[in-house]
Amino acid sequence: MIAILSDTHSRRGHELEGEALIAAREADTVIHAGDFTTETALEAFQNECDRLFAVHGNADEPAVCDRLPTARVVEAGGVRFAVTHRRDGGETGLAMFGRSRGADVVVFGHSHRPTVVETDDLTLLNPGSHADPRGNQPGFATLEERDDGGLEGSIRDPDGTVLESLEIRPA
Structure with a gap:
């Protein structure tokens, strides 16, 4: 399984709960x-997750930015994932970012809004924020491998309620 999260915004820890x-x-x-905002939050994720692949965001303190790429x-x-916190140019900028990296999926954050956008050649996926939704539905995503190739999964509320289903087929 692949778990996708963003926008933790914590000074205390990973803020993960439930599903x-x-x-x-x-x-x-x-x-x-x-x-993540703080090193404490980043380290809490590193302690919880065996294989964490993260980027820094615009609200991360300098110590987090020093440890993570943009x-x-x-x-x-x-599947090939291109990961960033945000890109100028909205959906077009995100799609260009993904295409320039040969990605099937662009994972991004920043808006705190769970979002799936299908383009002709890739999927844009914002899992939302599990801990600080800022008026949006809290969210995170999970993806599982399909027997016939590709991935299927959903964006879910931390209590497990499915907000949106998605399917990803590599190019």
């Missing part, structure tokens, strides 16, 4: 699209 905590603990790969590419489940 989000279970997913982070059980996932083979955890992707975080930035804004963008990265992660290959998991036969």
Whole structure:
């Protein structure tokens, strides 16, 4: 399983609970699209997750930014993920960012709004914020490998309620 999170915004720790905590603990790969805010939160994630691939966000303190890249590419489940916190240019900018990295999926954060946008050649995925939704539905995403290739999964509320389902087929 792949767990995808973003926008923790914590001074205390990972702020994971319920199904989000279970997913982070059980996932083979955890992707975080930035804004842990503090090293304490980042280290709490590192202690919870066996394989954490993260980027820093615009609200991360300098010590977090020093430890994490602005963008990265992660290959998991036969799919290529381009990860960033935000990109100027909205959906077009995100799609260009993903295409320039040969990605099947662009994982991003910043808006705290769970979002899935399908383009002709890739998927834009914002899992939302599990801990600081700022007026949006709290969220995180999980993806599982399909027997016939690709991934399927959902964005869910930390209590496990499915907000949106998605399917990803590699190019």
